[in-house]
Amino acid sequence: MGDRPVKFSRSMDLRNKFHSFVPGGSHTYSKGDDQFPVDAPGFIVRGKGCHVWDVDGNEFIEYGMGLRAVTLGHAYPPVAEAAGKQLLLGSNYTRPSLIEYELAETVVDLIEGADMVKFAKNGSDVTTAAVKLARAATGRDLIGICADHPFFSVDDWFIGSTELSAGIPKAIRDLTVKFRYNDIGSVSSLFKKYPGQIACLILEPAREKEPIGNFLHKVQQLCKENGAVFILDEMITGFRWDLGGGQKYYDIVPDLSAFGKGMANGFSVSALLGKKELMELGGLHHKKERVFLLSTTHGAETHALAAAAATIQVYKREDVIGYLHAQGERLRKGIEKIIQEYRIGEFFQVIGRPCNLIYVTKDPEGNHSQPFRTLFLQELIKRGIIAPSFVVSFSHTDSDIDRTIEAVGESLKIYRAALEDGIGKYLKGRPVKPVDRRFN
Numbered sequence: 399m400g401d402r403p404v405k406f407s408r409s410m411d412l413r414n415k416f417h418s419f420v421p422g423g424s425h426t427y428s429k430g431d432d433q434f435p436v437d438a439p440g441f442i443v444r445g446k447g448c449h450v451w452d453v454d455g456n457e458f459i460e461y462g463m464g465l466r467a468v469t470l471g472h473a474y475p476p477v478a479e480a481a482g483k484q485l486l487l488g489s490n491y492t493r494p495s496l497i498e499y500e501l502a503e504t505v506v507d508l509i510e511g512a513d514m515v516k517f518a519k520n521g522s523d524v525t526t527a528a529v530k531l532a533r534a535a536t537g538r539d540l541i542g543i544c545a546d547h548p549f550f551s552v553d554d555w556f557i558g559s560t561e562l563s564a565g566i567p568k569a570i571r572d573l574t575v576k577f578r579y580n581d582i583g584s585v586s587s588l589f590k591k592y593p594g595q596i597a598c599l600i601l602e603p604a605r606e607k608e609p610i611g612n613f614l615h616k617v618q619q620l621c622k623e624n625g626a627v628f629i630l631d632e633m634i635t636g637f638r639w640d641l642g643g644g645q646k647y648y649d650i651v652p653d654l655s656a657f658g659k660g661m662a663n664g665f666s667v668s669a670l671l672g673k674k675e676l677m678e679l680g681g682l683h684h685k686k687e688r689v690f691l692l693s694t695t696h697g698a699e700t701h702a703l704a705a706a707a708a709t710i711q712v713y714k715r716e717d718v719i720g721y722l723h724a725q726g727e728r729l730r731k732g733i734e735k736i737i738q739e740y741r742i743g744e745f746f747q748v749i750g751r752p753c754n755l756i757y758v759t760k761d762p763e764g765n766h767s768q769p770f771r772t773l774f775l776q777e778l779i780k781r782g783i784i785a786p787s788f789v790v791s792f793s794h795t796d797s798d799i800d801r802t803i804e805a806v807g808e809s810l811k812i813y814r815a816a817l818e819d820g821i822g823k824y825l826k827g828r829p830v831k832p833v834d835r836r837f838n
């Protein structure tokens with residue numbers, strides 16, 4: 399890595415063909431070609447730790463790693479071995495597997511305020527299940543989402559509220575309303591505007607901004623006063639802020655919460671967790687109408703659950719959360735030193751918790767800039783780094799971080815030159831699509 403120039407000839411060839419039979423040329427929005435510079439690896443062949451190799455044989459250090467799902471590292475041995483061992487015992491039976499029982503018990507134990515759990519494959523499955531449960535429990539239709547949080551689900555109740563709402567009827571779109579993070583006035587206004595109509599509020603415990611003025615607890619209180627269900631989306635905060643999720647970190651017990659991503663180090667496992675009085679509506683032991691809650695053919699694939707169990711064991715055995723924060727901090731400090739040296743703090747910033755860093759790119763006028771984001775990505779890729787974010791994993795070693803800081807330094811030197819001379823001289827091809835509304 400680094401010593402020989404990166405070439406993408408095979409990637410380019412495959413990319414062109416891929417688009418002819420796969421719309422968008424990717425099965426995940428943020429992995430798509432429009433999210434990366436023209437010169438970027440098109441297809442990854444294998445990964446180990448935080449390193450990946452593409453079809454042209456180029457090696458890269460990755461950040462984000464499977465949209466933040468691979469928290470321990472690619473092909474992390476204890477997880478890969480547990481999944482492989484379970485695969486040889488069969489992956490899907492006609493009745494629940496024992497591992498379903500065992501993992502459910504472990505997860506309910508882990509998430510302290512939750513009484514019950516239901517597994518699925520994707521984060522969207524479980525956020526959608528949460529809002530459905532809230533609607534069933536309250537008999538109300540409206541869903542309140544946090545407008546500052548970019549993604550909750552691929553399903554219509556959420557996508558209908560974004561600029562990509564094609565194919566979603568207006569009647570559905572009208573059922574999602576919005577409030578702002580850290581703006582408790584916007585939450586109370588919403589309840590005032592739609593009295594007795596809001597089934598639930600859903601938000602992430604935190605993103606780049608920490609909750610201020612007891613925001614989460616105040617939202618919870620307003621939900622209680624207005625008879626709405628309080629839902630936390632822990633897709634990113636779960637297994638990053640704390641093993642018990644943002645809810646443990648911020649000392650709050652939601653009615654329902656949705657976990658996914660980091661639960662199984664990249665294997666497909668998500669979980670809806672919550673209070674018995676709500677969750678049991680999907681069960682057999684009540685006289686109310688039963689909610690059809692999360693039934694999918696592959697929902698409890700045994701090898702994925704084995705991966706989740708092994709992942710949780712690693713987190714319990716080792717200080718994964720502490721490590722993610724320490725490595726993120728090392729990276730942030732290194733980059734900030736360069737930013738100061740080049741005096742470009744006005745135009746390039748690294749923000750967020752150390753375990754979940756992202757960066758902001760601005761043009762010479764100080765406006766958020768996709769061309770400058772693209773330039774930065776382009777220069778990093780040339781130097782063997784794929785970093786749509788700076789989200790670290792348990793496999794990012796000191797030397798990986800230091801190698802990244804070096805590449806960031808060289809890239810920001812070009813960034814600064816582009817601020818002064820104009821970007822046209824440096825940027826190859828078109829800018830990437832905005833990520834401020836980041837789809838999955």
Ligand SMILES: Cc1ncc(COP(=O)(O)O)c(C=O)c1O
Pocket residue numbers: 465519520521522523525549550551552602631633634658659837838
């Ligand atoms: C906060 C949050 N919630 C929900 C989801 C949806 O998860 P999935 O892509 O597993 O359906 C995502 C995915 O990016 C997310 O970031």
